Amino acid sequence: MHRINPTSTPAWKELESLSNELSNKHLVDIVSTHTRKFKYEANLKDFRLNYMRNHLDDRVLDAFERLFDQTKLAEAIEDQFNGKKINETEGRAVLHTALRKNTNTPFILDGENISKQIEGVLSQMEHFSNGVIKGDLKGYSGKLFTDIVNIGIGGSDLGPLMVYEALNAYRKRGLKAHFVSNVDGSHLARTLQEINPETTLFIVASKTFTTQETMANAHSAREWFLSNGGALKDIELHFAALSTNIPAAEDFGIHSSKIFGFWDWVGGRYSVWSAIGLSLCCTLGYETFEKMLRGAEEMDEHFRHSTLRENIPMLLAAIGIWYTNFMKYTSHAILPYDQNLSRLAAYLQQADMESNGKSVDRNGEKVNYETGTILWGEPGTNGQHAFYQLMHQGTPKITSDFLASANTHYPLGNQHELLLANFLAQPQALMHGLSKEQVQLNMAKEGKDQNRIKQLTPYRTFEGNRPSNILIYSLLDPIQVGRIIAMYEHKIFVQGCVWNIYSYDQWGVELGKKIATQVLDEMVSGGTPNSDPITTRLIQNLQALRQ
Ligand code: F6P
Numbered sequence: 001m002h003r004i005n006p007t008s009t010p011a012w013k014e015l016e017s018l019s020n021e022l023s024n025k026h027l028v029d030i031v032s033t034h035t036r037k038f039k040y041e042a043n044l045k046d047f048r049l050n051y052m053r054n055h056l057d058d059r060v061l062d063a064f065e066r067l068f069d070q071t072k073l074a075e076a077i078e079d080q081f082n083g084k085k086i087n088e089t090e091g092r093a094v095l096h097t098a099l100r101k102n103t104n105t106p107f108i109l110d111g112e113n114i115s116k117q118i119e120g121v122l123s124q125m126e127h128f129s130n131g132v133i134k135g136d137l138k139g140y141s142g143k144l145f146t147d148i149v150n151i152g153i154g155g156s157d158l159g160p161l162m163v164y165e166a167l168n169a170y171r172k173r174g175l176k177a178h179f180v181s182n183v184d185g186s187h188l189a190r191t192l193q194e195i196n197p198e199t200t201l202f203i204v205a206s207k208t209f210t211t212q213e214t215m216a217n218a219h220s221a222r223e224w225f226l227s228n229g230g231a232l233k234d235i236e237l238h239f240a241a242l243s244t245n246i247p248a249a250e251d252f253g254i255h256s257s258k259i260f261g262f263w264d265w266v267g268g269r270y271s272v273w274s275a276i277g278l279s280l281c282c283t284l285g286y287e288t289f290e291k292m293l294r295g296a297e298e299m300d301e302h303f304r305h306s307t308l309r310e311n312i313p314m315l316l317a318a319i320g321i322w323y324t325n326f327m328k329y330t331s332h333a334i335l336p337y338d339q340n341l342s343r344l345a346a347y348l349q350q351a352d353m354e355s356n357g358k359s360v361d362r363n364g365e366k367v368n369y370e371t372g373t374i375l376w377g378e379p380g381t382n383g384q385h386a387f388y389q390l391m392h393q394g395t396p397k398i399t400s401d402f403l404a405s406a407n408t409h410y411p412l413g414n415q416h417e418l419l420l421a422n423f424l425a426q427p428q429a430l431m432h433g434l435s436k437e438q439v440q441l442n443m444a445k446e447g448k449d450q451n452r453i454k455q456l457t458p459y460r461t462f463e464g465n466r467p468s469n470i471l472i473y474s475l476l477d478p479i480q481v482g483r484i485i486a487m488y489e490h491k492i493f494v495q496g497c498v499w500n501i502y503s504y505d506q507w508g509v510e511l512g513k514k515i516a517t518q519v520l521d522e523m524v525s526g527g528t529p530n531s532d533p534i535t536t537r538l539i540q541n542l543q544a545l546r547q
Pocket residue numbers: 153154155156205206207208209210211214268269354506509
């Protein structure tokens with residue numbers, strides 16, 4: 001991989017000077033110039049990005065084309081798709097795209113035909129999930145499975161959880177999935193209250209099969225199963241594992257036919273396309289999962305072969321870099337006007353922040369520019385009654401992606417129209433704001449006296465000038481969900497390439513895990529006091545409060 005400091009490129013300097021000019025203009029004025037009216041849209045069939053409401057113009061897009069060129073993005077994309085070990089700090093290829101490539105052409109990685117391996121696991125998933133849905137596979141008392149409990153955390157939880165919520169309309173015979181992730185026993189305990197051991201399938205999802213939270217929950221689930229009617233021999237009917245660590249899954253007692261493997265070239269936060277999707281196959285049907293793979297594959301092709309102005313993930317990446325590095329915006333909101341995407345922001349927090357939350361570049365040097373994105377969000381319209389106040393009138397500078405589906409799986413009166421009206425209104429309000437004059441006119445019409453008008457005007461004025469991206473699609477079906485996830489994955493990748501960081505490792509999560517082990521020792525067995533006296537004091541305080 002190339003190791004180019006983006007700030008050393010001529011294009012970066014161009015963008016700096018363009019941002020000096022454009023940051024002083026109101027978005028309404030930028031957008032209304034007749035040269036750009038109704039430009040700035042990109043489509044992948046019925047999936048559409050409208051990025052008109054941003055502080056950019058053709059000069060900015062041209063400069064981004066040069067920046068991508070000067071940071072060798074095209075080569076980086078090919079390196080990733082072709083299986084080069086671009087995750088250099090872990091010595092691994094990054095091939096989640098291979099998981100969704102529908103092809104018979106062999107893909108050889110380190111002497112192995114990984115296409116064959118992928119096909120093998122997919123057909124194991126298909127067979128198993130059909131068995132669960134059709135009832136060929138049953139619980140120990142001969143009853144059909146009704147509940148699937150996925151035990152995993154991070155990428156082994158958020159992907160399937162988000163997609164399960166997104167595609168709930170596709171559920172088969174009422175099969176219900178539960179997702180248990182937190183080491184806080186409340187999470188598992190509350191789930192166990194809702195299920196019956198005779199009709200529950202537990203799926204232990206962990207790439208490493210060593211993650212503290214997942215192992216603790218898996219062992220507790222196993223104990224609960226054994227003390228509520230299940231026998232040791234029944235474990236093989238009620239437990240499956242998804243992991244790259246087959247021996248550890250076997251040691252846990254899971255039958256080899258119920259272990260679904262994947263590989264070290266699948267990053268945890270990019271693993272929903274792998275065996276980690278088994279809970280989806282078992283509840284939504286294998287064909288739904290397969291369609292999601294096809295949607296993602298379409299986005300892969302679109303990303304790999306389109307020019308910047310047509311390329312949805314690349315445009316989103318460019319806009320993100322533009323606002324983060326040049327316009328000095330501080331965070332990015334994900335705002336799906338779709339209750340079914342209620343976990344999208346949480347999913348993307350891991351995908352994006354674990355990937356690009358880095359401050360050392362590929363040369364081992366501390367970066368001298370911003371990287372990473374603070375990402376957050378909630379579905380609309382709920383967010384409107386919570387944090388939109390800050391988006392409209394607060395001081396932090398925030399960018400946002402608004403997403404909505406033209407049609408709904410759940411038509412109820414005119415509620416979908418109400419939802420879409422709000423979806424369209426908010427970005428308009430964010431951009432236009434409301435002028436002092438208009439505010440005063442409105443208050444005069446309300447019959448307010450002049451003193452009150454004068455007093456309230458500053459509070460009721462909206463500056464506007466807040467940018468947004470709009471993503472629309474015909475219906476939130478498996479194809480669109482595949483496209484949405486793959487789109488964001490590629491956006492993250494492009495940003496990591498330009499920022500010259502390694503997006504596919506996550507060393508930053510290690511330290512806290514290590515300290516937790518020491519703290520546990522000190523808490524439970526009075527082991528050597530922690531080197532941090534504040535922690536030791538807090539342990540003592542907590543112990544005093546424990547019953
Ligand atoms: O938090 C770090 C992390 O390694 C994530 O990257 C990963 O998705 C998660 O933990 C779970 O890991 P595993 O699937 O190995 O249990």
